Amino acid sequence: MSCTICPRTCNIDRSAAAGFCGCSSVVRVARAALHFDEEPCISGTRGSGTIFFSGCNLKCIFCQNMVLQNGTLGEIFSVPRLARTMLKLQAIGAHNINLVTPTPHRDALVEALRLAKNDGLSIPVVYNTNAYETVETIRAYEGLVDVYLPDLKYVDPRLSLIFSKASDYFDTAIEAIAEMIKQTGFLALDENGIATRGVRIRHLVLPGCVFDTRNVLDAIKERFGTDCPLSLMSQYTPIPECRMKPLDRPLTRREYDAALDYCLSLGFTNVYTQDLTSVGRSFTPPFSDHVEI
Numbered sequence: 001m002s003c004t005i006c007p008r009t010c011n012i013d014r015s016a017a018a019g020f021c022g023c024s025s026v027v028r029v030a031r032a033a034l035h036f037d038e039e040p041c042i043s044g045t046r047g048s049g050t051i052f053f054s055g056c057n058l059k060c061i062f063c064q065n066m067v068l069q070n071g072t073l074g075e076i077f078s079v080p081r082l083a084r085t086m087l088k089l090q091a092i093g094a095h096n097i098n099l100v101t102p103t104p105h106r107d108a109l110v111e112a113l114r115l116a117k118n119d120g121l122s123i124p125v126v127y128n129t130n131a132y133e134t135v136e137t138i139r140a141y142e143g144l145v146d147v148y149l150p151d152l153k154y155v156d157p158r159l160s161l162i163f164s165k166a167s168d169y170f171d172t173a174i175e176a177i178a179e180m181i182k183q184t185g186f187l188a189l190d191e192n193g194i195a196t197r198g199v200r201i202r203h204l205v206l207p208g209c210v211f212d213t214r215n216v217l218d219a220i221k222e223r224f225g226t227d228c229p230l231s232l233m234s235q236y237t238p239i240p241e242c243r244m245k246p247l248d249r250p251l252t253r254r255e256y257d258a259a260l261d262y263c264l265s266l267g268f269t270n271v272y273t274q275d276l277t278s279v280g281r282s283f284t285p286p287f288s289d290h291v292e293i
């Protein structure tokens with residue numbers, strides 16, 4: 001079957017060759033564990049049951065999880081093992097199941113989520129994505145995913161082409177996010193402040209690119225309004241593999257403040273901001289070919 005799961009539409013048979021995302025027909029998982037570095041409404045006090053998938057359909061040159069980009073790191077997981085892993089994470093207290101970079105693995109994940117829910121998975125399922133998705137793929141998760149965390153990275157096609165090899169990024173991502181909101185609404189929290197359902201749009205402010213952060217915020221306001229929940233992230237950390245200016249340095253406090261001031265001036269009412277100590281801090285957990293859980 002030729003793969004059209006994401007907007008790359010490689011049209012290749014993944015049982016014969018890997019696609020642009022680096023994924024063949026198997027699912028590789030590089031970490032499954034309780035994770036405490038998400039927003040408080042996701043990590044809570046007991047941690048988010050996070051499953052990190054190997055392979056990615058964007059090739060961001062500044063990616064914090066670069067070791068996962070080509071899809072070769074990680075242990076092969078069958079559909080039943082994926083479902084069992086979700087149930088184990090629930091059993092050790094996870095607030096939710098957090099699927100990180102799930103895009104290329106749609107067919108296995110839809111099956112695994114159905115299986116896990118049938119076997120007692122009851123905590124919310126979080127879909128943590130770069131937002132470079134087709135509407136059809138997001139529709140496949142209707143009724144299976146509770147919370148969407150799309151990272152809307154750029155509006156400017158020059159940036160998305162140079163930094164992530166996707167000149168159509170914004171036009172594609174905004175439609176995928178519209179489908180996520182149509183399915184689940186804006187983010188809702190329980191009495192303890194933990195996410196139960198809905199969408200929060202993330203945006204990582206990039207060094208030297210505050211102009212495009214303004215474009216992103218304008219676009220969100222225009223399409224979804226100022227009640228749309230946002231996370232304005234400051235945690236950009238330069239990696240040795242990326243020497244391109246201005247991505248070779250951390251975000252400055254002045255840049256983050258400028259982005260936040262603009263966000264608030266637009267009237268957004270529900271904005272999660274990161275402590276400025278997040279600037280330059282590494283959020284990359286250890287990945288491996290052997291998954292403990």
Ligand code: SF4
Nearest residue numbers: 003006009010019021
């Ligand atoms: S999921 Fe991978 S193989 Fe399929 S279209 Fe996207 S990049 Fe290509």
